[in-house]
Amino acid sequence: MRIFLALLLLCTPALADPPRIVSARLDGSSLSVTLLHPDSGWDHYADAWRAELPDGTVLATRVLAHPHETEQPFTRSQRIDLPPDTDYLTIRARCLVDGWSDETFRLDLD
Numbered sequence: 001m002r003i004f005l006a007l008l009l010l011c012t013p014a015l016a017d018p019p020r021i022v023s024a025r026l027d028g029s030s031l032s033v034t035l036l037h038p039d040s041g042w043d044h045y046a047d048a049w050r051a052e053l054p055d056g057t058v059l060a061t062r063v064l065a066h067p068h069e070t071e072q073p074f075t076r077s078q079r080i081d082l083p084p085d086t087d088y089l090t091i092r093a094r095c096l097v098d099g100w101s102d103e104t105f106r107l108d109l110d
Contacts (some may be wrong), residue, residue: 019046019093021105022073026089031060031080033105035093036073042066048094051080051107054087082109 019037026032037046045067051059062078082089091105 018098018101018103019049019095020103021049021091021093024089024091024105024107026080026082026107026109029079029081030077031089031091031107032075032077033062033091033093034073034075035064035068037068037093037095039067039069039072041069044095044097045069046093047096049076050092050094050100051078052090052092053083054090059089 017038019035022034022036024031024033031051033049033051035046035049039045046064048061048063050061053059059082060078060080062076064076068074086109088109089107091107092100092103094100
């Protein structure tokens with residue numbers, strides 16, 4: 001039984017740290033998001049971020065087309081159409097292997 005459990009653990013993929021949003025800034029209609037993730041190549045990297053309204057509506061998704069192994073943290077921007085009277089945005093990042101992170105970043109809008 002112990003050998004089976006050991007083999008099972010060896011075959012289970014290790015989950016890396018989720019992509020972490022270091023900062024975000026809205027400049028007019030351009031949202032810039034800075035991510036940190038231990039990208040390890042084409043098989044495992046932070047591959048997107050999205051901006052959501054407080055009710056969960058997705059305003060914009062920025063797809064990241066390649067790994068950033070040597071550029072950490074890194075910033076990418078996306079144009080968004082912000083509805084009037086929006087108090088804040090929730091930003092969430094995605095990893096190619098682990099999917100959308102449960103961890104979010106709140107960007108308060110003044």
